[in-house]
Amino acid sequence: MDRILVTGGLGFIGSHLADALLQNGHEVTILDRNKKPVYKPDCRIIYGDIRKRRDVEQAAKGKDKIFHLAAQASVAISVSEPQMTAETNVIGTLNLLDAAVKNKIENFVNISSCSVYGEAKYLPVDEKHELNPKSPYAASKLAAEEFCRTYHNLHGLNVNSMRFFNVYGPRQQGEYAGVIQIFINKLKKKKQPVIFGDGEQTRDFVYVKDAADAAIAASKLKGCEAFNIGLGQQQTVNSIAKSIIAHFGSNLKPDYQPPRAGDPRHMLADITKAEKMLSYKPMYTFDKGLKETLEYFSKN
Secondary structure (H helix, E strand, O other): OOEEEEEOOOOHHHHHHHHHHHHOOOEEEEEEOOOOOOOOOOOEEEEOOOOOHHHHHHHHOOOOEEEEOOOOOOHHHHHHOHHHHHHHHHHHHHHHHHHHHHOOOOEEEEEEEHHHHOOOOOOOEOOOOOOOOOOHHHHHHHHHHHHHHHHHHHHOOEEEEEEEOEEEOOOOOHHHOOHHHHHHHHHHOOOOOEEEOOOOOEEOEEEHHHHHHHHHHHOOOOOOOEEEEOOOOOEEHHHHHHHHHHHOOOOOOOEEEOOOOOOOOOOOEOOHHHHHHHOOOOOOOHHHHHHHHHHHHHHO
16 A cells, blocks of 8 residues: 655646545545535545745655646646746646655656647657747746656655546536537536637547546556557547537527637647556447446436
C-alpha cells in the first residue's frame, strides 16, 4: 500500500483517480482548494492552495507518490490573467517538486495537456511533434513539464508527464467542461447546442477512467517521460452533437457560430509510446464512454 497525495483530487479527473487508487487499497490524501465539489472521494482531504508552500509541505509529508492535477485550466482565463495562471501552474508545480525532493518521494506524475503541441503539423501527433503552445495555459503546462525534467536531472526524481487529450465522463462540470458536457447541459435545458465553425473539426476523446488508469501506470515507471493519453480515434463535433441530441429525443438543431480563434482544426493522439511503456490500452470505446456519461448526467 502506498501513501499518495492527489492535488486537485476534488476535480473531475482527480476524483476519479482518487477513487481508483482507493479501490486499489492505497492511502490517499487530497489537496484541493474547492470547498464545494460535486463529489468527494472517501479519504483525507486538506483544503489548501498549491501556490502556498506551507500547504504543499503539510500535504506531501510522509507520502510515497504524488499525482499532480491541480491547475488553472481555463484557456480564456489564462489569456486575461497570465500571471495568475503561471503562479498556479508553474510555481505550484515547483512547490510540489520541492516537497517531493524534500520528502524523498519515489514517483511524481504530472498531468499535462495536448495543448503543448499547438496546431498539429501532422496526424496522429506523437511525442516527438514540435511543441508550440498557443495560449498562456499551454505555455504554463509546457513550463511545468520542463521543470519536472529538470528535477529529474538534478535530483533523480521519477517524474512522468501525461499529455491528456480531450477527457470526458461523469462529474465533468463548470467553466472547464468539454464540449460533450456542454452539449448535455444545453439539451437538458432544452436549448440548442452551440457549435463554433462547421462542426467538422475533430478531437480525440478519452474516457476519464482510462485517463486515470494511465496515470496510475505511469506512477510505477522509473525515469522521466512524456506520454500522449487519448483514445487514438477522431470524432467530429457534428457527430457528437447528433448522438447527444438523439439521446434526449430532441428536435433541436445545433446553433452554428463563427469559428473561435486559436481552436485547432484537427487533433489525434498517437498513443504508441504509452501502449509500449505503460501497457496502456483504453478499455472504453467512444460509444461505451458516451453511453455511461449520458446515463450519469440524465440522472444527476
